[in-house]
Amino acid sequence: MAPPEAAASWTNGSAAVPRGADARRSLRDAGLRVTEQRLRVFEALQKSARPMSHPEMVALLPQDGMDRTTVYRILMDLTERGLAHRRDLGDHVWRFDLRGPDARRHEQNHPHFSCTECGALECLPVDAVTLSPAMAARSTAEIHVRGRCARCAS
Numbered sequence: 001m002a003p004p005e006a007a008a009s010w011t012n013g014s015a016a017v018p019r020g021a022d023a024r025r026s027l028r029d030a031g032l033r034v035t036e037q038r039l040r041v042f043e044a045l046q047k048s049a050r051p052m053s054h055p056e057m058v059a060l061l062p063q064d065g066m067d068r069t070t071v072y073r074i075l076m077d078l079t080e081r082g083l084a085h086r087r088d089l090g091d092h093v094w095r096f097d098l099r100g101p102d103a104r105r106h107e108q109n110h111p112h113f114s115c116t117e118c119g120a121l122e123c124l125p126v127d128a129v130t131l132s133p134a135m136a137a138r139s140t141a142e143i144h145v146r147g148r149c150a151r152c153a154s
Contacts, residue, residue, distance in 0.1 A: 022046070030081035037066050041074040042083070042098075050121050051087055051095035051112070089114055089121065089144045111143035117152040 023042040027034045040061055045052065052060070054075060058068050075096050078084035087095050089112055111124040129143050 026083060030078075030083050032077060032081055032083075037070055038074050038077070040066065041071060042078065045078070045084060045096060045098045048097065050123055051085075051089070051097040053093050053095050057096070087142065089142075090146065091119075095121070111145060113145045113147070113149075115149035115152055116146050117148055120149050120151075122149070 023039050023046065024034050027038055027042065032038060041057065044057060044060055054068070054072050057075065058071050061071060075084065075086075078098075079086045079096065083099060084096050085099050087097070089095060091114065110126045111129045113122045113124050114120065124145065129145070131143075
């Protein structure tokens with residue numbers, strides 16, 4: 001059986017890069033042991049265009065050898081080691097996303113919109129909301145806009 005990193009690859013220009021090369025490096029740099037389960041969770045967050053809740057992650061990931069508790073522990077490990085961010089967008093549901101401005105990651109500091117009818121969550125552009133000078137001077141500000149999405153409003 002091939003080692004996990006040789007199981008699949010993607011192309012980076014002209015050279016093939018082993019599956020999970022970025023994820024493996026990030027996990028190791030954070031002091032976490034690289035396991036297949038951690039790779040799956042990390043890569044799912046990497047591919048996600050929006051913050052994901054624990055139940056969404058569980059539904060998305062294959063269940064072979066990974067139960068709800070394992071997924072939750074991995075999400076918390078990633079958060080505690082500074083690789084992920086845990087957010088409550090006002091609906092008392094924790095959502096997780098990777099930290100960092102990399103194009104494949106969910107950028108940390110921008111507003112979010114959630115639909116009050118269907119629960120859809122969207123990332124808004126950084127300049128979609130303008131803060132007052134007093135608010136902009138704060139080191140941390142999370143902006144969450146609620147309303148009806150275009151689909152529910154029509």
